[in-house]
Amino acid sequence: MKIKTKLTINAVVVLLIVAAVAVTAFLSMGFVKSRLFDLTERSTPYQMRSLEFQRAIQSTTADLVKIGAADNLEELALFQSGLLASLAEVKQAQEAIEALTGGEKAKTYGELKAIANQITQVTQERIQADMAAKTANVTITKNIRGASQKIGQLDSEIQLLQLKISSSFTASIMDAGISASNLKNLETAKSHLEYLQAALFELKQAQDKRTLNIAKSKITASISKLSHYLLSNPKTQRSIEILGGKMENLANLKESAAAEPGKIAVLSQEADTLYSSLVSELGVELEKAE
Numbered sequence: 001m002k003i004k005t006k007l008t009i010n011a012v013v014v015l016l017i018v019a020a021v022a023v024t025a026f027l028s029m030g031f032v033k034s035r036l037f038d039l040t041e042r043s044t045p046y047q048m049r050s051l052e053f054q055r056a057i058q059s060t061t062a063d064l065v066k067i068g069a070a071d072n073l074e075e076l077a078l079f080q081s082g083l084l085a086s087l088a089e090v091k092q093a094q095e096a097i098e099a100l101t102g103g104e105k106a107k108t109y110g111e112l113k114a115i116a117n118q119i120t121q122v123t124q125e126r127i128q129a130d131m132a133a134k135t136a137n138v139t140i141t142k143n144i145r146g147a148s149q150k151i152g153q154l155d156s157e158i159q160l161l162q163l164k165i166s167s168s169f170t171a172s173i174m175d176a177g178i179s180a181s182n183l184k185n186l187e188t189a190k191s192h193l194e195y196l197q198a199a200l201f202e203l204k205q206a207q208d209k210r211t212l213n214i215a216k217s218k219i220t221a222s223i224s225k226l227s228h229y230l231l232s233n234p235k236t237q238r239s240i241e242i243l244g245g246k247m248e249n250l251a252n253l254k255e256s257a258a259a260e261p262g263k264i265a266v267l268s269q270e271a272d273t274l275y276s277s278l279v280s281e282l283g284v285e286l287e288k289a290e
Contacts (some may be wrong), residue, residue, distance in 0.1 A: 046097070047098045052093045053108075056090040057090060057108065060090055060116070062086075063082045066082060067080060067120055070123055073124070073127055073128075076124060087109070087112060090112055128286070193222075195222045196226065196243075196275070200219065200247060200271060200272075200275060201246065202214070203219065215251070216248075219244070224248075227241075236281050239281055242274060246270055246274055
């Protein structure tokens with residue numbers, strides 16, 4: 001083979017190698033350019049859209065919390081308008097990300113919207129239940145006040161009726177020739193007579209000086225009050241004086257260290273008899289007065 005031919009072949013081979021290198025470099029530059037395009041034109045916008053999407057979700061979450069805490073329908077309506085605006089931002093940000101990812105669908109907006117509807121419905125039902133409870137409370141309070149007024153009116157009518165009955169009763173007593181004052185005194189004396197009976201029982205049961213003194217004080221007080229309320233009944237007054245003296249003798253005898261049980265028993269029996277007699281006399285006087 002001639003030298004010229006060899007040189008020609010070598011030149012062709014070199015040219016082919018250079019051409020291959022040039023093609024490879026061109027293709028590599030195209031690949032690098034496409035990757036650089038992804039980095040500068042696609043990755044950075046995706047990150048920005050992701051941040052916007054996160055902010056929109058956080059704003060929606062805050063609005064959901066506000067709706068859950070609403071106290072009335074006015075607040076609910078106000079917070080609901082803010083929630084709708086936040087959901088619109090979520091939808092817009094989600095659509096922007098879908099456009100960058102080649103149309104890949106996300107479910108975030110749909111899930112947030114469903115949750116928002118549930119929370120709004122539950123909050124509305126809670127507020128309506130609270131309003132119904134308040135309305136019922138007002139109605140019950142009104143009914144109670146009305147019932148109280150009716151009870152007050154009924155009480156006034158009963159008092160008026162009692163006053164009329166009392167007036168009629170007083171008039172009937174005056175017609176019978178017995179004063180109301182005397183009847184009242186007799187009834188009061190009857191109650192003090194019961195106190196005297198209790199004091200007599202304490203006197204008979206007393207075992208020491210202190211108890212005796214207490215019983216004597218009660219007897220003295222009861223005798224004094226009985227005498228006061230029975231001033232207009234001389235016969236009964238005399239019976240009270242006798243009974244008082246008998247009780248005093250019994251007390252003195254029990255205070256004596258040398259007292260005989262038999263004498264104490266006799267005096268106790270006599271005091272009981274006088275007391276029974278006084279009760280009968282007072283009963284007769286009350287029957288006359290009535």
